[in-house]
Amino acid sequence: MRRSILKDLLILLGVFALIWLLASLFNYPDKPKLLSIEKEERLGEAYVDLILLNPMFRELENEKIDSAVSMIGDRLEANLEHSDYLYNFVVFDSKMINAFTVPGGNILISSGLIAFCDSPEELASVMAHEMGHVEERHVVSRLIKELGIDILTSGDQYVLGEVTGLLTSTSFDRKQEEEADRFAAELLERSSIEPRTLATFFRKLEEESDNELMKHFEIISTHPNFSSRIREALSYEPADDFKALPMDLDWEGIQAGL
Numbered sequence: 001m002r003r004s005i006l007k008d009l010l011i012l013l014g015v016f017a018l019i020w021l022l023a024s025l026f027n028y029p030d031k032p033k034l035l036s037i038e039k040e041e042r043l044g045e046a047y048v049d050l051i052l053l054n055p056m057f058r059e060l061e062n063e064k065i066d067s068a069v070s071m072i073g074d075r076l077e078a079n080l081e082h083s084d085y086l087y088n089f090v091v092f093d094s095k096m097i098n099a100f101t102v103p104g105g106n107i108l109i110s111s112g113l114i115a116f117c118d119s120p121e122e123l124a125s126v127m128a129h130e131m132g133h134v135e136e137r138h139v140v141s142r143l144i145k146e147l148g149i150d151i152l153t154s155g156d157q158y159v160l161g162e163v164t165g166l167l168t169s170t171s172f173d174r175k176q177e178e179e180a181d182r183f184a185a186e187l188l189e190r191s192s193i194e195p196r197t198l199a200t201f202f203r204k205l206e207e208e209s210d211n212e213l214m215k216h217f218e219i220i221s222t223h224p225n226f227s228s229r230i231r232e233a234l235s236y237e238p239a240d241d242f243k244a245l246p247m248d249l250d251w252e253g254i255q256a257g258l
């Protein structure tokens, strides 16, 4: 009797293992294994070039701003547990408060967002959130879902235009936003940046949610759930021995150059 229960259990276990294996093979487009990181990087480069050709996203050429953004990016990147990506942060010249990710670890940040952030830590919290979308491959998932992998990688001019439109108006689903928020809080903590900066920054966004300048900002585009995201971000507790290490940047001086 006991032996047969054991056999049944083993069979059940086997069935679960098979289901798990199948689910992990077919969980596309949530985890887009069909597109290698190398391919994603090549696509990303092409899209960044294309986006920067658009007068709405002209690259801001300002050494002081670029070096501040790289300094923040370096601190965050150095504290990633593991990454397949080499990050590229590009600042574009726009009054809009905006930041978005392009495949291949490319994150585009508007000069308007830099002006809106009261501290480099606030900007770091947005950058960490966008890095969450990169690491979780949310952008690629969405593109594959909308266009299909064959079309996405076809290199067709029309498709490139279509993708550019999608990338610059990306909105993620609630689960993806929560994943990116969680990722950001953990990364900020590891980077010695107060992780609840994310919450205070979100609160500021919420207060200004009628501001026309932020209507394309993906962080706020899932507005109906925003209050719960703020609560969630506020409830994040760093470890007892956490100590914030201030960014050595003259933020006002940097902003004055915008």
Ligand SMILES: [Zn+2]
Pocket (backbone or CB within 6 Å): 129, 133, 172, 176, 177, 180, 218, 219
């Ligand atoms: Zn987001």
